[in-house]
Amino acid sequence: MADDLTWLLRRLVDTVPHTRSALLLSSDGIPKFWHGLDNDGADTLAALASGLCSLAQQVGTRFSGGDGVRQVVSELGEVILLVTAASEGTVLTVLAGRDVDTGILSYEMGRLRTQVPAYLATPTRYRGAPGYAD
Template sequence: MSQAAQNLNWLITNFVDNTPGVSHTVVVSADGLADQLAAVASGLTSLTAGASRIFEGGAVNQTVVEMERGFLFLMSISDGSSLAALAHPEADIGLVGYEMALLVDRAGTVLTPDLRAELQGSLLN
């Protein structure tokens, strides 16, 4: 695993470990092909962007889905991929959103086309 991949892994692990209420986080590609969560995240991100265009709402900063047993947070990363985080129902959604925004900024500088290709290749092997 390259240093860049290790750095991204550290950023994501640190976010989950240090943000109260967050149980899982994953970076998903825009095509949503990796797994079921990737497809859901990609689809929701696309739907909210489409709704924003229709209503002339500007860029979508964050999508939050409130469920009976928790929250799903989505944020776009500069390269077109998305960050998805699952949080417990007791989580402070303001704190989770804030910490996610910081992570998206950091991940956006790390997630280069070469790193994306490396990570996608590791899923196929």
């Protein structure tokens, strides 16, 4: 499989009508692959999606004892934002228009996650750097 997973994101956007863009990012907000966004848009959405995923994780931990974020859906005027954990250390986020069928989009996002989980994982950053305190 190619190292560039942009084609998977393009396929997701093309498969579900009214889907605008898809972004795969590390859980700490670094964009890895995207389709339908320019570089600045990918950087901005990655930072925002990472924060939203982190917030949802904290709510789940505090109030439901949950183990991880399944999906966060936000309706924002004419845009719907879906954020989901893609695999360990990786987040998948999608922007779509209001007319999108969120059930189908959610299903396709889940399908993408289960098809290639090993390729979606973001390895843990090296923690043994000099001067790094645990």
